[in-house]
Amino acid sequence: MVTTMKALTSVSLNSLFLAVVALAPQHARADAYSDYMASPSAAGAFQYLYQVATHPRCANCHGVVEDGIHRPTVGDQRIPHPMNITSLNNIRLIAQDGKFVMADNLQPVNCRSCHRDENGTEAGMPPGAANDLMPGFVWHMPPVTMVIEQDITPAELCNNWLDPAKNSFLAMRGGRSDMATFKKEFEHHVQDDPLVRWSWDPGLNRIPAPGSHQDFAQAMTLWIDGGAPCPAG
Secondary structure, three states: OHHHHHHHHHHHHHHHHHHHHHHOOHHHOOOHHHHHHHOOOHHHHHHHHHHHHOOHHHHHHHOEEEOOEEEOEEOOOOEEOHHHOOHHHOOOEEEEOOEEEEOOOOOOOOHHHHOOOOOOOOOOOOOOOOOOOOOOOOOOOOOHHHOOOOOOOHHHHHHHHOOOOOOOOOOOOOEOOEHHHHHHHHHHHHHHOHHHHHOOOOOOOOOOOOOOHHHHHHHHHHHHHOOOOOOOO
16 A cells, blocks of 8 residues: 555646646746756856856846737736836936946836845845945846847847847947957946846845856856857747
8 A cells, every 4th residue: 555655646736746847838848057057168157158148147137028019027027116107217327437326317107216235124125236346336127129028049148148239238249340449348237237236136036047156157258159049039
């Protein structure tokens, strides 16, 4: 009887596992981070970069476009941000005398109303991030050209990053036609940006992005130095 119960339990668990795998998105089945660390390559580095970029800690801020409106999302399921927050509530930063400053057209409720320089001290409190590497660079949304939709493919993300019309609204970041600028700007972005760094220190009850911040920064360099190849698709 005990043997039979164990066998049934094993079958049930195996069936549950197979069902979960079948329902999971294709890109979530493999651990790109483990594959990259086991055998580093430019192509593998990008798959890891994609894994991080589409993780909720990164993708939530980049947001989605719903009914023509750019919205941030929250939580591991990427649900719409509470309080009807959209790009209309976004902070706009401008560079001035070596620092980032908030533009004057702030809405009554904006990102900075809740997101401060550090994470809240209790679970569920708003996250925050700032550092001296990029003075004045506070919590805000990227431009709509940098949205990370739920179904974005590796090829789409890669080509967006390499398109200077889409990869920033604060600085010229280069692209396929200017890889020297692209390398300088993207390495600086992933190494120093407090919002990128936050993804591995997201506060209580939030799952950090895969790997470590340093792993991510090194993968970016390996990918770029390897010619920044994009996956087919």
